[in-house]
Amino acid sequence: MKDLLTDSAARSTRYLAGIRDRRVAPSPEDIARLEVLGGPLPRSVSDPAHILALLDEIGSPATVATTGGRYFGFVIGGALPASLAANWLAGAWDQNGALTVMSPVAAKVEEIVLSWVLELLGLPASCAGGFVTGTTMANFTALAACRNALLERFGWNVEEDGLFGAPPIKVVVGEEAHVSLLKALSLLGLGRSRVISVPTDKQGRIRPEALPVLDDRTLVCIQAGNVNSGAFDPAQQICTRAREAGAWVHVDGAFGLWAAVSPRYAELVDGFSLADSWAIDCHKWLNVPYDSGMAIVRKAQHLRDAMSLNAAYLPASNLREPCHYTPEASRRARGIELWAALRSLGREGLRDLIERNCHQARVCAQRFRGAGFEVLNDVVLNQVLVSFGRAEETRRVIAEVQNDGTCWCGGTQWRGHTAMRISFSSWATTDEDVERSLEAVLRIASTCKLATT
Ligand SMILES: Cc1ncc(COP(=O)(O)O)c(C=O)c1O
Structure with a gap:
């Protein structure tokens, strides 16, 4: 194990040392060589050192150098040194992040990170949060809490009784909503197309005067940071109207919500803290390794009602049990890299x-x-x-x-x-x-x- 991990560290550092000198996208020849990794499944055991060498020799040249400094596609961060190093250590720990009893360190670190992130984003300390794979799952998770909350108002328990026969929820999105938000709506049975799509201005911002009538069974989805233009919906106006009507506002803040951290850009996020739920990415601008995002919900109970799971063999606990806030039970302890990134950056x-x-x-x-x-x-x-x-x-x-x-x-x-x-x-x-x-x-x-x- 020791020689193998030493070799792995040497290969990884060599890869990173060369990242600035290589092509950003791999060459067609390097991609073609990936065929070498295939062939029939070996019948017998192989030496792990050879496996690692093969992966490095064939796999490393066929990567995209997203972790170097000249990748500007999609919205992709690199991996900060502290977060990458923490990721390696966490890999060695191989913790199951579902329950405190499975990993006291993973559970504690999530609590710490949640409180730091809420503070950084200017959100109430009482919000609940789940550590998920990215903004797609953060949207899904937060919107499940919204679905719970809106239907509960009408005496409908969606977790128990499903959506068939449930009172309808009105869903309002900007015409520039990110596809992952629409995907989350579809996964939740709320429908991609069964939405009221509100026109936007030429930067992609919702035109608030074009909003439909809102009421207490309406979900309004807004965004902080359009994936193309980076524009922000006018949250102050929308949230104020939604609050008066009793509607739920969800924010897709994948990368844009992090603007709250800079006094120079904080004006862009004006009013977003008035919402009821938020989805953010950590593998984008926070620059932690994949996969990492957070679903944040103002009223903790709604997220717990939507996500918690109980069984006789799962120990009862008064602590914040991570699996009661995410769709998954077993999962990697992804809070570790977040802790390292935030602790190192400040x-x-x-x-x-x-x-x-x-x-x-x-x-x-x-x-x-x-x-x-x-x-x-x-x-x-x-x-x-x-x-x-x-x-x-x-x-x-x-x-x-x-x-x-x-x-x-x-x-x-x-x-x-x-x-x-x-x-x-x-x-x-x-x-x-x-x-x-x-x-x-x-x-x-x-x-x-x-x-x-
Ligand atoms: C505004 C917005 N929402 C959601 C997503 C989806 O995020 P992820 O790929 O982490 O699921 C993105 C990705 O770029 C985005 O920009």
């Missing part, structure tokens, strides 16, 4: 990380504008949408940038335009990475332009 380190990425986004937007390209969004946070002309020109630049390997940016459609999406979410992105990436994208864009003129 409030100031996290603020610096957020502000650095936002600054990089602004610099990037200025450079594109300066080079004559159109930036399609107001760069309020960490997201930049840029057009390189006609749709096929933009698509060509994106393909060439991905092929070039200096950095990685994806594409999207934004209000009728084809755009390159550039997301700054990694602790590892230095200003030099930004310069090197901009130089590559602008070089490719001008070559593509020359080729089409």
Whole structure:
């Protein structure tokens, strides 16, 4: 075991040491070599050292260097040193995070992290929270609590009796709601399409004057941080109206809610603390290893009612038992890396990380504008949408940038335009990475332009 883990650590550190010098996306040849990992299932036992070597030799070159500094696709963070190191130790611990009796350390660390996160986000200390795999599951988990709460008002126990014959719930979403929110609604039997979709403005923000009549059996879903533009719904207005009507407000705050940590950007999250539930990601801007997110619910009982499980062989306890707050029972102790990330960054380190990425986004937007390209969004946070002309020109630049390997940016459609999406979410992105990436994208864009003129 010792030699094997030493070898694993050496290979991992070698991988990370080379991350800045390699292509961001793997080459087609490296991807093709993954076939070597297949073949028939071996009949007999193999030496773990050979297995590790094979995985490293074939697998490492076929990774995407998301943990380096020049990956700007989707919304993807890296892994902070403290959180990665904690992840290795937690792997060795191999704790089951379901119950305190299974892992006192996992249970305690979750409690600590929950209180720190609530403080950072400016949410009441009495909120409950579940540690899940990401925002998709955080949306699902928090919305299950909402479903419980709204139907309970009408004497309906949805956990016991299901949804058949239940009083209807009105679900309101912005037309720019993230697909994962719609997926969560579908998993909960509330329906992806059975929603009232509210028009948004040109940044993707809900137009509050277009909200339907709200009442005490309405769920309103808003977002902090549009996945493309980074825009925030006007929470203050929406939450005030929802409160007056007795409606439940849920916030998909995957990456955007972390703006609360920076005094410079806190204005963006004005009013979001008035909501009833929140979903956040930790593997994005908090930069912990996958997979990690949190569902937060104002009234703890609603989350517990929706998620708790009891059986004679599960010990009764007065403690906060993690499995009463998540869909899973057995799971990895993902709070450990969160604890390490927050303990190592502190409030100031996290603020610096957020502000650095936002600054990089602004610099990037200025450079594109300066080079004559159109930036399609107001760069309020960490997201930049840029057009390189006609749709096929933009698509060509994106393909060439991905092929070039200096950095990685994806594409999207934004209000009728084809755009390159550039997301700054990694602790590892230095200003030099930004310069090197901009130089590559602008070089490719001008070559593509020359080729089409
Ligand atoms: C606003 C928003 N919500 C939800 C998600 C889904 O998060 P996850 O992939 O962690 O489930 C994302 C991912 O980018 C997002 O940006």
